[in-house]
Structures are given as C-alpha cells and as structure tokens.
Amino acid sequence: MLQREEQESHSIQVRDLTKKFGDFTAVDNISFSIKRGEIFAFLGPNGAGKTTTIKMLTTLLHPTSGTMLVNGYDPMKDQDAVRRSFGIVFQDQSLDEELTAYENMEFHGVLYRVPDRILRKRIEELLNFVELWDRKNDLVKHFSGGMKRRLEIARGLLHTPQVLFLDEPTIGLDPQTRNHIWKYLKDLNRTEGITVFFTTHYMDEAERVADRVAIIDQGRIVAEGSPEELKKKTDAKSLEEAFLSLTGKKIREEEAGSIDQMRMTRRMWGR
Amino acid sequence: MFRTIYILWLRQLKRYVRSRSRIIGSLGQPLLFLVALGYGFGPIFQKAGAGNYLEFLAPGVIAMSILFTAIFSGIEIIWDKQFGFLKETLVAPVSRLNIMIGRTLGGATVATLQGIIVFFLSIAAGFRPTNLTFLPVALLIMALTALLFTAMGTAIASLLEDMQGFQMVMNFLVMPIFFLSGALFPLSGLPDPIVITAGLNPLSYGVDGIRGALVGQMHFGFITDLAVLSGVTALFLVTGSYLFSKMEI
Ligand SMILES: Nc1ncnc2c1ncn2[C@@H]1O[C@H](COP(=O)(O)OP(=O)(O)OP(=O)(O)O)[C@@H](O)[C@H]1O
Ligand SMILES: [Mg+2]
Numbered sequence: 001m002l003q004r005e006e007q008e009s010h011s012i013q014v015r016d017l018t019k020k021f022g023d024f025t026a027v028d029n030i031s032f033s034i035k036r037g038e039i040f041a042f043l044g045p046n047g048a049g050k051t052t053t054i055k056m057l058t059t060l061l062h063p064t065s066g067t068m069l070v071n072g073y074d075p076m077k078d079q080d081a082v083r084r085s086f087g088i089v090f091q092d093q094s095l096d097e098e099l100t101a102y103e104n105m106e107f108h109g110v111l112y113r114v115p116d117r118i119l120r121k122r123i124e125e126l127l128n129f130v131e132l133w134d135r136k137n138d139l140v141k142h143f144s145g146g147m148k149r150r151l152e153i154a155r156g157l158l159h160t161p162q163v164l165f166l167d168e169p170t171i172g173l174d175p176q177t178r179n180h181i182w183k184y185l186k187d188l189n190r191t192e193g194i195t196v197f198f199t200t201h202y203m204d205e206a207e208r209v210a211d212r213v214a215i216i217d218q219g220r221i222v223a224e225g226s227p228e229e230l231k232k233k234t235d236a237k238s239l240e241e242a243f244l245s246l247t248g249k250k251i252r253e254e255e256a257g258s259i260d261q262m263r264m265t266r267r268m269w270g271r
Numbered sequence: 272m273f274r275t276i277y278i279l280w281l282r283q284l285k286r287y288v289r290s291r292s293r294i295i296g297s298l299g300q301p302l303l304f305l306v307a308l309g310y311g312f313g314p315i316f317q318k319a320g321a322g323n324y325l326e327f328l329a330p331g332v333i334a335m336s337i338l339f340t341a342i343f344s345g346i347e348i349i350w351d352k353q354f355g356f357l358k359e360t361l362v363a364p365v366s367r368l369n370i371m372i373g374r375t376l377g378g379a380t381v382a383t384l385q386g387i388i389v390f391f392l393s394i395a396a397g398f399r400p401t402n403l404t405f406l407p408v409a410l411l412i413m414a415l416t417a418l419l420f421t422a423m424g425t426a427i428a429s430l431l432e433d434m435q436g437f438q439m440v441m442n443f444l445v446m447p448i449f450f451l452s453g454a455l456f457p458l459s460g461l462p463d464p465i466v467i468t469a470g471l472n473p474l475s476y477g478v479d480g481i482r483g484a485l486v487g488q489m490h491f492g493f494i495t496d497l498a499v500l501s502g503v504t505a506l507f508l509v510t511g512s513y514l515f516s517k518m519e520i
Pocket of ligand 1: 021024026044045046047048049050051052053091520
C-alpha cells in the first residue's frame, strides 16, 4: 500500500494500472506519481493510452487491474469525493451548444453544489479570467474553437478543484491561442498551486510548460523526468530528439493524423 | 438533489424552447395527418356509420406527437454521448439515478407541451372536444404517455452506440407502435392478430385514454388505461435507470 506521507505530498499516485478492451491492452501496467502543485505532461502518439488513463483517473472507466489515488481518494471506491476534487477539460468538446456561456457555467455549478451566493461571483471571476465575461449571454454554438476551450477551462475550475486534467487542451488551435491558454494555466498554477495533468503531442508545449513529462507509447511509460533530464538521458538537443530516440519514431506521422484531422474539422464546424 | 434534477430538467426545456425550427418542423406532420387523413377519410368513415373521423383521429395524432417527441428526447442521450456533453454530467458528483430522473422529467415535460400544442392545432383544424370537464384527465394521460416513452427512449439510447441505430429504432419500433395503436382506426371488429398486438402496445392505452377524455369514445376504459400506463412507465423507468447506470463512455 501507499505510504501516508507520500499521500499528502502527492496529488496523484498510480501503481501497475492496466486497462484491457477485450484482448487489446490499451494501458499496460503503468505507474507514476504527481506531486502537489506540479505541472505534469503525458506525451504520446495517437492511441498511446493517454485518454484511457485519464478516463480511469476521473471515474469514467474501470481499470482491469492496478491501484490509483487522486487527492488521496480511490476513484473506484470514493467516486463522489474524487469527482469533487478534480476539474477536467475533455479531449472532445463537451459544452452544451444550445446554452449560453453563463448557463453552461451555472449548470456545472449546480451539479457540483457550489452554494448560490458564491456561484454568481465565482462565474464572473472565472469568465473574466478567460476574457469571456462580455460574451456571457451568447450561445456557445456561436463561439470559436479557442473561446470554447477557454470556457471549458473556466468551467473546469468553477468548483475550485485541486487537480485539473486537460486532455489535449490545445489541439487544433492556432499558436497564439495556445500561448494564451497556457498563460492562464501557468498563472493559475502559480497563484493557486493547482496541480495540472495534461496530455499533448506538441513537443514544444511539453518542453516549455511541464515540470515533469512521462512519455507513453503503446500503453507503456517508456521514460519519465523533467524535460532537461530526458534530454540529458538521451543526449538530445530537444525533447523531440529525445522522443525519437526513446520510442524509435516521430510522435505524429505527418502534420496530423486522420483522427486529429477529424477532431479539428469537428471543432471548426462547432461540433 | 432537487436542484440537480431541476437544472437537468431546465436544460431540456431551454433546449426545446430555443429550437424554434424544431418545434415548427414537428408540427408539420400532425397537421398533415389531421388534414389529409381527417378530411380524406372523413366521408368514408361517416358512410360506414362510425361518426366524425376528425373527432376520432385528433386524439390519435396528439398521442403520436407525444410518442415521437418523447422517444426523441430519450434518444437525445446518444447525441450528448457523441458530442461530449454527457461526459460533463457523468464526471460530476451526482448519482446517475438523479441524472436519469432529471432528464426524463425534462423530456416528458417537453413531450407533454408538444401534445398540448398539437391539441390546439387540431382545434384549429376543426376538431371539437365533446367534453371539456375531462380535460385534466386527458392531460394526466398525456403526461403519463410522455413519461413512458421518454423512459423507453432513454433505455434504448443507453444500449445504442451512435445515431446510426436511431433510424432502425424509428422504423422497427416507433412506427409500428404508432400504426398499431388504434390511433388511426377503431380496434373493434379487426382481425385478432391486430387486436392482440394493439393490446400489447402501451401507446394503445394512451390513445384510448386521451380519446375517452376528449370525445368519450373508449375501447379499454380509464381504469385499465391508467393501470397499464403507470405499470409500464414504472417498468421502463427501472430498466432505463439500470441500463443508464451501466453505460460506459
Ligand atoms: N472503448 C474502447 N473500446 C475499445 N478500444 C478502445 C476504447 N477506447 C480506447 N480504445 C483503444 O485504446 C487505445 C488507446 O486509446 P486512447 O484514446 O487512450 O489513446 P490516446 O493516447 O488518447 O490517443 P489520441 O492522441 O488519439 O487521443 C487505442 O488503440 C484505442 O483504439
Ligand atoms: Mg486521447
């Protein structure tokens, strides 16, 4: 079992976690821990098992085997406690497009039982933070991809979670919007000490933003450490080179795989 | 818990009220049935000594619009599943049972409203209810029918992967439920297989109850209608909740 002390200094602890879909092993016996206040990146190609890991940590999927602790709670046993303690931005868009930005926030606040008198103030604060307050009464279907992403981040923070999960938060966005989003997240991490767990396949993003990176490929963690350590270990100049020498391949075949392209199109069309 | 259910209910209602094109579009079909069938078959019906056909048909068309709207509201879960919003609800610290209750109540409210709109539409088309004192009974039966088929839609949606299965559900389940319910023709004097099928079809009891309340013609009677509708609704609510709680995304 996990040590008490370790539990307090860590937001997330994962031991020998495995998920099989039929015969196929999507996540293969992985272990890692994330310290409180850390920004941790899961870096891996399509189908590596990033989303599957997040789904298990966030109570959406049952693991085949292994143990997990999120903020000291077991996602399989203390579902509600775990759910209250994290915020999440899913890989695919998850807003109600027929509702306004404010209504999406309000819906979330009620589900998470944020008390009424705090709720309104907090929504205003967060929508200001992501610079969407003046668009609060617009239907989400009229928002751009970047605006939707920012709204999802604001929503994920509404119930003051200790950990924020972000599954490919910047995929399909232009570099300017990507920088913008990371500016918010960095700020948040610095001022509120919130732990951030994100997945990405943008090397530069992992290198620039993350305190620590785990490289995941075919369901296995092949390396873990700070970007500096990973580069040193593989004698590489950039994280990209390090990735190449650790996994023997590039992270994405061409510009973007067909799955990503579909996602981008979907986002562009507002779906 | 009540706030959770309330906000889920409110969401369904807001989505309905905002999709004005959906409301208007969904009125085309009942109007067509009322005008084309009501007036087209009217003379034959009258000649056969069965009375005023529009009077007979209108409650059936009201039931039809409730059936379609309710099933669609239930099936909307697939939509949410495909477009991601469902995940937002499922990672929240709320029990799945409450989510299911909120959605089902919302869907049923929307379907009942749709039924009320079609009631007024049929009045505009020339339908005259014979007994207005039974209006509350008609409303109760409409609401029960709406609840029943929303729960059924939710149960089905929990089993389907994506929208592709939806067309099949429409063709092989919803259409037969509608056509074999006595919504369009009287059940008495028909071949046994049709009468038996109609007897197994929950919509028949909804149609019967609404018709009984509005124009005083009945096949089964109110007691049977209410008993069957409540029983089947309870059954679908339980199955729907169970299937929904088992759904993985
Ligand atoms: N419900 C499921 N049933 C069967 N296979 C699944 C299921 N979910 C995921 N998989 C498979 O598990 C593997 C890992 O998927 P996952 O979504 O975790 O990858 P990922 O690292 O998030 O990739 P991406 O960068 O494309 O998002 C893939 O091969 C995927 O096809
Ligand atoms: Mg993924």
